[in-house]
Amino acid sequence: METLHFIGGTIVLPHETIAQGQVTISRDRIAAIHHHPVRIRSGEAIVNLQGGYLVPGYVDLHVHGGAGADFMDGTPEAFRTVCQAHARHGTTSLLPTTTVARPEQILAVLDLCRRFQEEDTGGSRVLGAHFYGPYFGPEARGCHPADPLCAPQPEEYRPYLDRSASIVTATVAPELPGAEEFVRACRDRGIRCNAGHSHATFAQVEAAVQWGIRHVDHLFCAMSDRARLRQTQAYPMRGGLLEATLYFDELTTEVIADGKHLSRELLLLAHKIKGSDKLALVTDCNRALDMPDGEYLFGPLEGGERIRRQDGVGVMLDGKALASGVTGMDHAVRTFQQLTGAALVDVVRMATLTPARIAGVDQELGSLSVGKRADLVCLSAQLEVQQVYVDGTRVYDGAISEGTQVASSPSPR
Ligand SMILES: [Zn+2]
């Protein structure tokens, strides 16, 4: 498609909306944004938003799987399956997130990330890996298997960092021995560093900010706080990773906004303190997206942890703890908006420009801006995904698309 015009709805920009605006894309780029409908040349195609919204494609910093597949399955088919599934939920860019597994399994996934940075998945684009584990604190492993957990050691992580071009972000628990050297080695290679699955003290996080850690995984989940911290003395009370994340302006963070992991008040607290520019929405979605309730493997088919999908979330088999999400980014956007009442531009920004900036791709992605890549989502007035475009190519056309067919525009008056 050479040129395509989106009309008949509200255009969502980073800080404002345009009612009855018009966005024009030309091949793979956004070519123009107008505050009012402009003349469309005969033969040029239009998409009528039918009173809904046009938003930038969602960017997911933390996602494991969907539609029965996990990135850790380590096959091209699994990558395509997950990326196509999340595209149906509005995600146009994502970071395949590894899980605690054997080194050869992790290396295979990093190699596939490199491949799909170039190759079309038929759905979401692969920005590169979120290297996640095995450098987690044992007390905070969550649903990840305990066996392969370890402290970072250069001879062990060198093969991973040799693939630095395929890694966007890497998570480490700052309290582990060797964490500082790992963070500095990552930073030298252009890899962004997160703290996560950690029982670090506030002081350890303060040090980690000096090493260059700039983001914290799933706020409130699998992290130390004042109450959970094991203290050698009764007083004074000390803070943990939670308090440090809220405190340090250098740190961005993310929330699993599926309405199951975190209550309304925790979403409100995170949003009030970090704001829409330092708080990203993530799905932390496992392979059970768009699948029936039942048992699934979190992580690789070989060696993954058995979990259950029930009540719209992943839980451990004993039902006593959560084990990642099972819903897409469209659900997170609707849920955050409904629970907190935040302005739509702010909620959309937390699913688009903010995660794009955290991943370092905001020059190209994350907002409806002239010159950026034409990654777009057409939403209904209820924020349901209608159509999804990656690089100007439609990768998803939703169920009610009969009324929104791309049609040649009538000759202008
Ligand atoms: Zn996690």
Ligand SMILES: [Zn+2]
């Ligand atoms: Zn996760």
